[in-house]
Amino acid sequence: MIFATDDKLTVATERNSSEVGRAHGIYVNSTFDGSDLHLLMSLVFTNKEYNGSTLEIQGADKFYQKYREVSVVSGTGIFRLARGYATLETVYLDIPNSNAIIRWNVTVFHY
Numbered sequence: 001m002i003f004a005t006d007d008k009l010t011v012a013t014e015r016n017s018s019e020v021g022r023a024h025g026i027y028v029n030s031t032f033d034g035s036d037l038h039l040l041m042s043l044v045f046t047n048k049e050y051n052g053s054t055l056e057i058q059g060a061d062k063f064y065q066k067y068r069e070v071s072v073v074s075g076t077g078i079f080r081l082a083r084g085y086a087t088l089e090t091v092y093l094d095i096p097n098s099n100a101i102i103r104w105n106v107t108v109f110h111y
């Protein structure tokens with residue numbers, strides 16, 4: 001099972017929070033028991049500060065855990081050669097409707 005995403009990236013977790021980019025990518029159901037997703041994603045920024053730059057995310061996403069960590073493997077634009085990690089926290093999860101709000105804390109080194 002593969003889920004393709006074009007999700008809003010917002011400043012905060014409220015639904016009306018202002019958009020700063022989009023999360024384009026895929027989640028792949030990567031375990032036999034469905035307990036883990038493999039996450040491949042570009043965080044594509046559209047806000048003034050980072051417009052057009054991206055962060056490239058990859059990792060095992062144990063989505064049923066409230067907290068998990070994935071890698072920042074690279075980036076483009078002002079995030080060229082970025083490396084780092086992101087902690088993900090599930091704020092809201094509605095599995096039947098494939099709907100969720102996730103808080104991302106991203107730490108990167110870039111040049």
Ligand SMILES: *[C@@H]1O[C@H](CO)[C@@H](O)[C@H](O)[C@H]1NC(C)=O
Pocket residue numbers: 014016017018
């Ligand atoms: C979002 O909505 C809440 C309450 O509905 C309001 O207090 C807040 O100011 C709104 N935020 C934005 C960014 O519009």
Ligand SMILES: *[C@@H]1O[C@H](CO)[C@@H](O)[C@H](O)[C@H]1NC(C)=O
Pocket residue numbers: 001029031032033034035
């Ligand atoms: C992943 O696949 C397994 C096995 O088909 C299934 O039981 C599980 O519900 C799937 N998980 C998700 C998140 O779709």
Ligand SMILES: *[C@@H]1O[C@H](CO)[C@@H](O)[C@H](O)[C@H]1NC(C)=O
Pocket residue numbers: 046047048051052
């Ligand atoms: C971001 O860049 C696009 C394409 O260059 C431009 O159309 C848009 O107005 C820019 N957005 C901001 C917030 O600067």
Ligand SMILES: *[C@@H]1O[C@H](CO)[C@@H](O)[C@H](O)[C@H]1NC(C)=O
Pocket residue numbers: 067087088089104105
């Ligand atoms: C992310 O940062 C916020 C604000 O510092 C903090 O409240 C939250 O616990 C952090 N979440 C994770 C998963 O580290």
